[in-house]
Amino acid sequence: MVAKLKRNRKSGKEQNMFFSVFVVLIFLLTILFLVVNNIKASQRRAKLTARIKVLENKIQQVKKQQEELKNKISQAKSKENIEKVARDQFNLKKPGEGVVVVKKNKKENGKTKKEENKNWWDMIKSILNH
DSSP states (O other), X not given: OHHHHHXXXXXXXXXXXXXXXXXXXXXXXXXXXXXXXXXXXXXXHHHHHHHHHHHHHHHHXXXXXXXXXXXXXXXXXXXXXXXXXXXXXXXXXXXXXOOOOOOOOOOBTTBOHHHHHHHHHHHHHHHHHO
């Protein structure tokens, strides 16, 4: 009977030792899990913060562009601008004014008359030579 008690004590110590190691292992795994998740959350937060900054910059650019467009719209609605467009694009004039038109040298397909004549002679020569 005494031998059985001694065996039970040894097995009890072994069970206590196994249980202690198991608890410590579970505790370490839990800490490792929390640390890994904390690192992942920090990385994600950094990415999102950078994306927020980029989007805020885009918002500022779009607001600036919107303001410029509003200014152009208000300028386009002004009487002076309407008059300028009517004169430039539609060749309109006020009563009592004259319109001056400046003609440029006519070029057909980017060639002058001399070049065109030269091409005709070259074409005639090539026909006669064959």
